[in-house]
Amino acid sequence: KQEVTQIPAALSVPEGENLVLNCSFTDSAIYNLQWFRQDPGKGLTSLLLIQSSQREQTSGRLNASLDKSSGRSTLYIAASQPGDSATYLCAVRSDNYGQNFVFGPGTRLSVLP
Amino acid sequence: EAGVAQSPRYKIIEKRQSVAFWCNPISGHATLYWYQQILGQGPKLLIQFQNNGVVDDSQLPKDRFSAERLKGVDSTLKIQPAKLEDSAVYLCASSLGTGTLGQPQHFGDGTRLSIL
Numbered sequence: 001k002q003e004v005t006q007i008p009a010a011l012s013v014p015e016g017e018n019l020v021l022n023c024s025f026t027d028s029a030i031y032n033l034q035w036f037r038q039d040p041g042k043g044l045t046s047l048l049l050i051q052s053s054q055r056e057q058t059s060g061r062l063n064a065s066l067d068k069s070s071g072r073s074t075l076y077i078a079a080s081q082p083g084d085s086a087t088y089l090c091a092v093r094s095d096n097y098g099q100n101f102v103f104g105p106g107t108r109l110s111v112l113p
Numbered sequence: 114e115a116g117v118a119q120s121p122r123y124k125i126i127e128k129r130q131s132v133a134f135w136c137n138p139i140s141g142h143a144t145l146y147w148y149q150q151i152l153g154q155g156p157k158l159l160i161q162f163q164n165n166g167v168v169d170d171s172q173l174p175k176d177r178f179s180a181e182r183l184k185g186v187d188s189t190l191k192i193q194p195a196k197l198e199d200s201a202v203y204l205c206a207s208s209l210g211t212g213t214l215g216q217p218q219h220f221g222d223g224t225r226l227s228i229l
Contacts, residue, residue: 004155009188034217043117043204043220044156089155091218100146100169103155 001026002094004104012110013080021075021107023090027067029091035064035075038087038106046087048075080111115139117221120128120204125227131193134224138186138207144168144219147190148204156204162188192226200228 003026013019023033032035032051035042048057048064049072056065063076073090087108121187126132138145143164147218149155160170164185173180179194182188192199202223208216 011121036220038193041222041225043119043222046217046219049217090178091155100158100161102159105153 002013002092002102004090004102005079006088006090006104006107010081010105010108010110012112014112015078015080015082017111018076018078019080019109021077021088021109023073023092023104024100025071025077028071029094029095030068031062033066033073033099033105034091035062036089036091038064038089044089077109080109081113082111084111085108087111115191117205117207117219119203119224121207121224122222123225123227125229126175126195127229128197129194131191132195132226133192134190134203134205134226135219136190136205138188139209139219142207142209142219143185144183144208144216145188146206146208147188148206150204159190184191195228197228200226202226210225211218212223 001098005024007022030052034049035047037047038044050057050066061078066073087106089101090105120135145162147159149159150156159173160180161168161183165182180190202225204223206218206220208218
């Protein structure tokens with residue numbers, strides 16, 4: 001069974017800092033991995049999708065990396081802003097387990113002005 | 114393009130009552146998902162449709178939950194009868210095409226269900 005964990009559960013940083021969010025998964029036979037952002041009372045907004053053949057993806061101030069062999073992905077946020085405050089979730093689509101997304105519990109990020 | 118639409122946004126019912134949620138996916142998206150998200154947790158897949166056929170409903174509590182996707186577009190998710198542990202946000206998502214493994218999922222804002 002694929003299990004996804006995210007560390008830390010919560011993070012508070014001052015505005016302008018660069019930060020890293022971590023995602024770990026137990027089964028490295030993945031198809032792809034997707035990072036989402038969730039604002040309070042809202043659905044999930046897709047940030048980056050990394051296919052299993054890729055090492056990283058970039059969008060603006062966001063960079064996501066994937067290391068399948070070690071079962072890890074990181075989301076790097078450069079020059080954080082208060083508007084980045086949200087919960088960040090990673091989801092793994094496995095080659096096994098019906099090929100459906102398994103989500104981590106999320107990291108709640110607060111960027112202080 | 115218009116996003117995934119869900120209604121209602123909020124619902125409060127008493128236990129043992131029934132409730133239904135509605136989802137309209139992004140136009141042209143063949144795959145539709147229903148997720149349950151309990152407070153403080155990531156979403157858990159309940160059911161996946163490909164057009165109007167069920168691809169995976171292995172985590173759907175079939176004694177009380179049912180879902181349909183008539184004509185391969187809109188979908189409804191029903192709970193009957195509701196239990197206290199069903200209190201959660203129910204999220205609908207869709208993705209493009211029939212070979213969707215490489216495609217991102219797009220989510221609606223969800224329906225927040227509270228069971229009294």
